[in-house]
Amino acid sequence: SIRCFSALSPQLKSTLDTVVNSHKVLLFMKGTKDFPQCGFSNTVVQILKSLNVPFETMNILENETLRQGLKEYSSWPTFPQLYIDGEFFGGCDITVEAYKNGQLQELIEKAMCS
Amino acid sequence: MGVTKENVESALNSALSPSHLQVIDTSGGCGASFEIEVVSEKFEGKRLLERHRIVNAALAEQMKEIHALSIKKAQTPSQWNPQPAQA
Numbered sequence: 757s758i759r760c761f762s763a764l765s766p767q768l769k770s771t772l773d774t775v776v777n778s779h780k781v782l783l784f785m786k787g788t789k790d791f792p793q794c795g796f797s798n799t800v801v802q803i804l805k806s807l808n809v810p811f812e813t814m815n816i817l818e819n820e821t822l823r824q825g826l827k828e829y830s831s832w833p834t835f836p837q838l839y840i841d842g843e844f845f846g847g848c849d850i851t852v853e854a855y856k857n858g859q860l861q862e863l864i865e866k867a868m869c870s
Numbered sequence: 871m872g873v874t875k876e877n878v879e880s881a882l883n884s885a886l887s888p889s890h891l892q893v894i895d896t897s898g899g900c901g902a903s904f905e906i907e908v909v910s911e912k913f914e915g916k917r918l919l920e921r922h923r924i925v926n927a928a929l930a931e932q933m934k935e936i937h938a939l940s941i942k943k944a945q946t947p948s949q950w951n952p953q954p955a956q957a
Contacts, residue, residue: 787872796940832923833930846919848940849940849941850919
């Protein structure tokens, strides 16, 4: 039989389900919101700050298991990863694009009121 | 041996048959880092997140080594409207 290595254990998956659903806006990033350690993460933090919404961040540099597991959980290979209302929204490029065309603000406002 | 601009171009060409493709090496010598613009019929009817997923999947092998990837444009041929040269 074929066994595939997975970084996403059932326990981690269920933890992530809980975590992403406990915050309206959650950013998995390199560093913290006060000390981003990568330009892409910093860009998304600045966008969220400018929208004046409460958001949580988690530093994936501090937890290699979380970092590898999240790539599978989101089916997304890089960080930052933005979650809105429990759903994966995108990485830096998608967030920038949605910020420019107003869709990000719209979606976050909707999430805040839900 | 690291990932080159040519590796990225050839992976995207074979997966997406793009009508426009621009890959810019932005590494400045500190490791594989690229900016890409890609126009493909494969993006038809897909929203931006799905389009980026298609690009990421096409580069799955390269992503293991790529340090940073920025997808500046992922458009369909009908959306693609090159900016006219500044007069």
